[in-house]
Amino acid sequence: MTKRETVTVTDNVTGKSIELPIQRGTHGPGAVDITGLYRELGYVSFDPGFVATASCRSSITYIDGEQGQLLYRGYPIEQLAAKSSFLEVAYLMLYGELPHQGEMDTFVNSITRHTMINESLKSFYRGFNHDAHPMAIMVGVVGSLSAFYHGSTDIRNPVHREIAAHRLIAKMPTIAAACYKHSVGEPFVYPKNSLGYCGNLLNMMFSVPCEEYDVDPIAKKALDLIFILHADHEQNASTSTIRLAGSSAANPFACVASGIAALWGPAHGGANEAVLHMLGEIGDVSNIPKYIAKAKDKNDPFRLMGFGHRIYRNFDPRATLIRTMCHEVLAKLGNDKDPLFELALRLEEVALQDDYFKERNLYPNVDFYSGIIYKVLGIPTNMFTVMFAIARTVGWVSQWMEMIGDPQQRIARPRQLYQGAARRDYREMSGR
Ligand code: CMC
Numbered sequence: 001m002t003k004r005e006t007v008t009v010t011d012n013v014t015g016k017s018i019e020l021p022i023q024r025g026t027h028g029p030g031a032v033d034i035t036g037l038y039r040e041l042g043y044v045s046f047d048p049g050f051v052a053t054a055s056c057r058s059s060i061t062y063i064d065g066e067q068g069q070l071l072y073r074g075y076p077i078e079q080l081a082a083k084s085s086f087l088e089v090a091y092l093m094l095y096g097e098l099p100h101q102g103e104m105d106t107f108v109n110s111i112t113r114h115t116m117i118n119e120s121l122k123s124f125y126r127g128f129n130h131d132a133h134p135m136a137i138m139v140g141v142v143g144s145l146s147a148f149y150h151g152s153t154d155i156r157n158p159v160h161r162e163i164a165a166h167r168l169i170a171k172m173p174t175i176a177a178a179c180y181k182h183s184v185g186e187p188f189v190y191p192k193n194s195l196g197y198c199g200n201l202l203n204m205m206f207s208v209p210c211e212e213y214d215v216d217p218i219a220k221k222a223l224d225l226i227f228i229l230h231a232d233h234e235q236n237a238s239t240s241t242i243r244l245a246g247s248s249a250a251n252p253f254a255c256v257a258s259g260i261a262a263l264w265g266p267a268h269g270g271a272n273e274a275v276l277h278m279l280g281e282i283g284d285v286s287n288i289p290k291y292i293a294k295a296k297d298k299n300d301p302f303r304l305m306g307f308g309h310r311i312y313r314n315f316d317p318r319a320t321l322i323r324t325m326c327h328e329v330l331a332k333l334g335n336d337k338d339p340l341f342e343l344a345l346r347l348e349e350v351a352l353q354d355d356y357f358k359e360r361n362l363y364p365n366v367d368f369y370s371g372i373i374y375k376v377l378g379i380p381t382n383m384f385t386v387m388f389a390i391a392r393t394v395g396w397v398s399q400w401m402e403m404i405g406d407p408q409q410r411i412a413r414p415r416q417l418y419q420g421a422a423r424r425d426y427r428e429m430s431g432r
Contacts, residue, residue: 044417124137125188
């Protein structure tokens, strides 16, 4: 019989000791099961930002931040990026295994047959000003899907869950492209399913009824790669938001709307947009030293956007893959002497040689390069995080399905360390 692994916790105030069991995963650090901590010792754990807390069990994605490794269902991201496609990765995420041809055909058919949105949904866009941020529109429109698709909101029904997951993956590009069209005042373009997932998105964004539009194969390939790289990233802020919202049995459309809101922030999915703003602010290679100094100055809120990661302390494997694609896209569709790209590469070079960044293991992350690719593809800056949301929907719905399907699932309800005023009595206004 294998020996039960435990960690002993001793309360030096009372002298009482308890044994907390260790749980082992397939890879990565073990987890100390602290559920007995409050029951036995009367303490809660304190871990702001969840740096040492596993909030759930999952078998979807594994990240080794020290080694710069990312696995989806066990498969290295490098292999999936080279050999797979976004929709095949979506299948893998949802169902745990790579599909056989028949399974893939059925899945692609299901996604393809759900790309249109209810015509009434379009009136929602008219309520937004043309200069509304597309992420604001996304939060609203995706949240409203639950008002249209009642047939897939019974979360205890696995068939409903699957339909909702497929609908979300399928409709996200249509909803996103409509955000863009609304902002430029052009008519919405209906999905054209024969173009494939990414080709259809590009067509819905850039074609107009009065002209022919051909989807560029490099643009399609680049988008497919970015979407694979962004498909999931275990328990990041937006995914954790979705799990938290979903734990109360909220419907999946509302949950994904909450995830989109969490993704919007510049410390998370908003970073790709922030990178472009930052490059614009730096303006010229000659200003790099000044901005590097600002990034290092603790009294200055400026940070190098697209650098650093909570988990990757070595390098971000997605950044390596996307950097190569960035060069390919620039060589074929852009201008590799583009001052913006030169500035980005020079900034990367300077930061990588700087002791401040080296000591803290601050490497360029995936968003550093995805923003530049999007810019070359003609996607406006305020749509960058929307593109991220389309890809991450696959991870969100997979993690949501995993959570709801877990028989041990309970409503998430963190505790807190209260440090406010001690109990006191109400004082009449005249006596304050
Ligand atoms: N520029 C300058 N200094 C930085 C940066 C940066 N981008 N990132 C971290 N640091 C410093 C930070 O000041 C701290 O220094 P010290 O130890 O002297 O106090 C040290 O590095 C550790 O940083 P931290 O803030 O404790 O790290 P974190 O894990 O809490 O934050 C992060 C991670 C990604 C929010 C942060 O690195 C950051 O704000 N980066 C810029 C925004 C960005 O690119 N976000 C996209 C992340 S990847 C996409 C995604 O998964 O959503």
